[in-house]
Amino acid sequence: MSTAPTADARPIRILFVFAWLVVGGEETEVRLLAQALDPTRYRIEVVACFRKDGMPEQTHAQLEAIGVPVDRTPYALGFDETVAYLASKLPAYDVVVSCQNVADIYPALERMHLRPPLIEHGGLVSEALAGPKHFTARYVGVCASIRDAAASRMPGREQHAIEIPSMVDTRAFDPTRRVPVRAALGIAEGVPLIGWLGRLDPKKRVEDFIEAAALVHARHPRARFVVIGGPDAFIPEYAVALRNRARALGLDGALTFLGDRGGRARPARRARHIRLAFAR
Structure with a gap:
């Protein structure tokens, strides 16, 4: 039986919200994931909330080169304006993935009546321990200590904090x-x-x-x-x-x-980041 989408089906829209875009593991995982997922079934977009002089443009260029839009609008906004902007933007998406303990994400979600599922992704124990978790459907830590730190902030649903190690292609x-x-x-x-x-x-x-x-x-x-x-x-x-x-x-x-040195675009081996996060 074919699994191809019907003519009127639309891709699942996934928004990655970054505190900032540099050259790092989470940025690389988004890029590899976008290359691996079927674009007729999934559409990945990125919004970054903050920019500082000296930050590289490499990730912006790499994402846009493979068709992943990078929304830079918050770069010209203050914190309150960014919160309002995210609150207006998030309802259009089916899944939101927050990386780097984005300070703007929970204030934005608080303003919304209908909220898309939120996955938080953390690469530091301090990120996992920071901030509320009541809107977080799943917390993905890149190692057991980060997962355990997040689980300690999710009483009664510790199983919603999971470990998915960073990928290496x-x-x-x-x-x-x-x-x-x-x-x-x-x-x-x-x-x-x-x-x-x-x-x-x-x-x-x-x-x-x-x-x-x-x-x-x-x-x-x-x-x-x-x-x-x-x-x-x-x-x-x-x-x-x-x-x-x-x-x-x-x-x-x-x-x-x-x-910083750019690499050649290649498909990733591990394309199950989003699916795994909701399946467990």
Whole structure:
């Protein structure tokens, strides 16, 4: 039996509400999910509530390149105006997914009589413990400790807090690109190359990688190291401190900071994020 939608069926509309858009795990998951879901059955849109000078535009461009609209309207609004804007926007959607403990989402929902189901997605224990949960149909934590923290705020329905680990699409690691990428980096074949990938945020402890690189380099001078990822717009001084630390450890010429780098669009292996959240 065919599962194709009928002519008058409309896609399920899913709105991801971000506190802000940077280059991170949640942003990547939205992009991979949008590539994997059947566009005749699901339509994903994104709205971001806040922007600060220095935040990268990479995620905006990547989402729009694959047909995911990014609503920037709140960038020009204050908090109360953003709440009112979301309250007018949310009723059009079948599911709302809030990422990063969006401060505007609950005040907006409080103003509505008919509310779409809300999924909250959290990548920090502090996010899971913050704010009310009475409108949250499901809380998705990326690890058990985050799930448990959310469950502690959902008495009587702890099972509505679930764990779905962050995805890694291994198809992005294409062995056919090894030679040209190393050549572009000026790394000869046979030279050990070790990388770190992520946003330059103190909670990720990039300094540990730099300290380890110094230890390895002392014993293997040919080894080279790269740090891939840009500064956190809220803590730009951390990126400066990392560069200074690498220099102080004698890693000039051995360790390179590459900043944010775009990747090729690929379908994700795990397209069940929304379905799993409601099925459990």
